[in-house]
Amino acid sequence: MDAVVGLSRLQFAATVMFHFIFVPLTLGLVWLVAWWEWKYVRSGDEKFLRMAKFWGKLFLINFVLGVVTGITMEFQFGMNWAEYAKYVGDIFGAPLAIEATAAFFLESTFIGLWVFGWKKLSKKMHAAAITIVAFGTALSALWICLANGWMQNPVGYALRNGRAEMTDFGAVVFNGTGWLIFAHTLLAGFVTAGFFVMGVSAYHLLRKNEVPLFKASFRTAAVFALAAGILVVGTGDRQGVRVAKHQPAKFAAMESQWETEAGAPYTVFSWPDRRNEKNAFEFLKIPKGLSLMGFHDGSAVVKGLKDIPPAERPPILPVFLSFKLMVAFGFFMLLTAFWGWLEGKRGRLESSPKFLRLMVWLIPLPYIVIQLGWVVTELGRQPWLVYGLMRTSDGASMSLAPSQVLFSFLLFTLVYGALGVVDIYLLAKFSRRGPSPVPEGGRP
Amino acid sequence: MTFAVIWFILWGVLWAAYFVLDGFDLGAGMLYPFLGRSESDRALIRRSIGPMWDGNEVWLLTAGGATFAAFPAVYASMFSYLYTALLLVLFALIFRGVSLEFRAKDKRPSWGKFWDVGFVAGSLLPALLLGVAFGNIFRGLPMDAAGYHGTLFTLLNPYGLLTGALFVALFLVHGALWIALKTEGDLAKRALALAGRIWVAAALLVVVFFIVTPFATKLVVNYLVWPWWFVVPALGVLALVMTMSYAGRGRVGRAFFASAATIGLVTATGLVGLYPNLLPSRLDAASSLTLFNASSSPYTLKIMTIVALIFVPLVIGYQVWVYRVFRAKISAQEAETDSFY
Numbered sequence: 186m187d188a189v190v191g192l193s194r195l196q197f198a199a200t201v202m203f204h205f206i207f208v209p210l211t212l213g214l215v216w217l218v219a220w221w222e223w224k225y226v227r228s229g230d231e232k233f234l235r236m237a238k239f240w241g242k243l244f245l246i247n248f249v250l251g252v253v254t255g256i257t258m259e260f261q262f263g264m265n266w267a268e269y270a271k272y273v274g275d276i277f278g279a280p281l282a283i284e285a286t287a288a289f290f291l292e293s294t295f296i297g298l299w300v301f302g303w304k305k306l307s308k309k310m311h312a313a314a315i316t317i318v319a320f321g322t323a324l325s326a327l328w329i330c331l332a333n334g335w336m337q338n339p340v341g342y343a344l345r346n347g348r349a350e351m352t353d354f355g356a357v358v359f360n361g362t363g364w365l366i367f368a369h370t371l372l373a374g375f376v377t378a379g380f381f382v383m384g385v386s387a388y389h390l391l392r393k394n395e396v397p398l399f400k401a402s403f404r405t406a407a408v409f410a411l412a413a414g415i416l417v418v419g420t421g422d423r424q425g426v427r428v429a430k431h432q433p434a435k436f437a438a439m440e441s442q443w444e445t446e447a448g449a450p451y452t453v454f455s456w457p458d459r460r461n462e463k464n465a466f467e468f469l470k471i472p473k474g475l476s477l478m479g480f481h482d483g484s485a486v487v488k489g490l491k492d493i494p495p496a497e498r499p500p501i502l503p504v505f506l507s508f509k510l511m512v513a514f515g516f517f518m519l520l521t522a523f524w525g526w527l528e529g530k531r532g533r534l535e536s537s538p539k540f541l542r543l544m545v546w547l548i549p550l551p552y553i554v555i556q557l558g559w560v561v562t563e564l565g566r567q568p569w570l571v572y573g574l575m576r577t578s579d580g581a582s583m584s585l586a587p588s589q590v591l592f593s594f595l596l597f598t599l600v601y602g603a604l605g606v607v608d609i610y611l612l613a614k615f616s617r618r619g620p621s622p623v624p625e626g627g628r629p
Numbered sequence: 630m631t632f633a634v635i636w637f638i639l640w641g642v643l644w645a646a647y648f649v650l651d652g653f654d655l656g657a658g659m660l661y662p663f664l665g666r667s668e669s670d671r672a673l674i675r676r677s678i679g680p681m682w683d684g685n686e687v688w689l690l691t692a693g694g695a696t697f698a699a700f701p702a703v704y705a706s707m708f709s710y711l712y713t714a715l716l717l718v719l720f721a722l723i724f725r726g727v728s729l730e731f732r733a734k735d736k737r738p739s740w741g742k743f744w745d746v747g748f749v750a751g752s753l754l755p756a757l758l759l760g761v762a763f764g765n766i767f768r769g770l771p772m773d774a775a776g777y778h779g780t781l782f783t784l785l786n787p788y789g790l791l792t793g794a795l796f797v798a799l800f801l802v803h804g805a806l807w808i809a810l811k812t813e814g815d816l817a818k819r820a821l822a823l824a825g826r827i828w829v830a831a832a833l834l835v836v837v838f839f840i841v842t843p844f845a846t847k848l849v850v851n852y853l854v855w856p857w858w859f860v861v862p863a864l865g866v867l868a869l870v871m872t873m874s875y876a877g878r879g880r881v882g883r884a885f886f887a888s889a890a891t892i893g894l895v896t897a898t899g900l901v902g903l904y905p906n907l908l909p910s911r912l913d914a915a916s917s918l919t920l921f922n923a924s925s926s927p928y929t930l931k932i933m934t935i936v937a938l939i940f941v942p943l944v945i946g947y948q949v950w951v952y953r954v955f956r957a958k959i960s961a962q963e964a965e966t967d968s969f970y
Contacts, residue, residue, distance in 0.1 A: 253726040
């Protein structure tokens, strides 16, 4: 049984992390493509049409992998986590079913219309199609984040008939935890798309290829990434407050806070020592910083890990490290986005090859930061599957043999690994190739 | 009528809608190596399902999601008991989706061949395995209070395989008619002729299925208690006959709709017999999962009913519209040039 739980966790983690390589770019890039297509519709300037097509092509390569790897996630709740599905399905199944009905249909149907409808639809209808896809992807993320938010902060249920039954749909839909996760995730997707577009544009600007097109792409993407980046910080701050209140163990692990104290300081550099229940070293303390961060109140009491039974603590080091790195990289990205916006505004992009080279190298960074963020959220939730309600060790399917899960895990690793290689190959190939020329008469 | 009964019906409707809609594009995928003799034929077949397959597949996701929300215990048991079979369906669907998207992205012949295999296998496996899965559900799963007593190979019993073959045959006819409907000239002619030939096999399988089912399953009990439900299989047979009748006269559009009705009615035949079970046990009737012992709370079902009443008609509305936008036949030239690139 333990082996099934362990392997199922490993498989879920691997498949969801792989899924989330594609989701952020999808969530962000679709809005930029829609923006440029509307600019084309409004202005008739073919530069914008070619931008919509070029970035749209990259969007599609990425989109399909997000879609197919998403099916895996829905299946796994039943395949590997049957006890979980039985226990909370009454309340947790609803957001997933609504996601499929209200959002997934929307994006999947209108993406086909957009890809194949260039000559079948009026310009406005065609731009509307990609805009609907954009709303569909965001709506999809919302319902999934509401489902996840319920696992972090279960609300609107009663324990009846040996399971968690929904008593208040409104509480599930307006669960602040889910909405904050959604906002943070969506905006992080915008940042990812911003950096992706800036990076690919920088690659072409370095080669003086299609300069006006890529300058325009870069400048829009910089504004997009900067604005979204500021809001990511804002939503992240609100999330900190929520986590401190609802998931004190996660909050304590994020900061490696061992002692319960009022007016707790924020420690900039430290290292957790789990065995001795203290930090190996602490360096640079900001007085009252942690209380301010967690409660927006300098004298608030922060619960320490020592006051949480060891069996209810998440793995401290990975949560702590992921959080610190996410924050550090996040602020670094905010600064570079600001720098990019400034360079673009002053018209100095082509004359800053060092900066452009940096931007090419930064394409992977948002992906890494987002994975770190999810490690904080999900590993920080442990040992709970549903915080305070159901333990992860109680959620796995009873009917499975470890060999079955081992087999599926290896298969996923193999197939996903290959798909990842193909995806990177295609993205790199079409990113490098640049936009295709427009034949006479426009609307290729 | 309770919400649980409404959701049993909706559950059936969602599965039937999935089989009817994805049926033709899975069928087209299976026929791809046989009908797609030239590169341009292959491009036409891919193009004929290009705008729709993704939207069709979401009906499967919705059927799964609805099972989760309305019958959590069924969702948990069905997916964990049929673990390896569903794993294969999953990989097939992944390969299929990626193949359709990536096939045209590189000109090397080995690249095209590789993704063609993905497309064909990714179309055959879900059709076959979902048929096998439903055959086994009709038959009852080897499960009792202690859990499940079977493996992937227990599913491959003769009745399960018969249902799998039936699904594959019906989808092949459906797919061939779709290709005949969406293309012109030689390809359309060959597709229509092939639909007629496969129809014979499909008709044979339907007859065998209807004869064997009362012996292999308990589905017939409901029909004996409420004989007027026999109208469902009867209409199924009628639709099957009409499929051939229209196809023979070259009325391809009508033949396609008749074939859609056949798939829907064959699915309904099984589900009427299944009621009120969703996952019957063949070992111990008390361990069967029914709409009474496996459904969500009335409150959840009420919420989900409202959601379904709002969104399902909306989805049908815009999907019908998209089908109308792409209603014209596809020319070879269009398939080559009118793609996104």
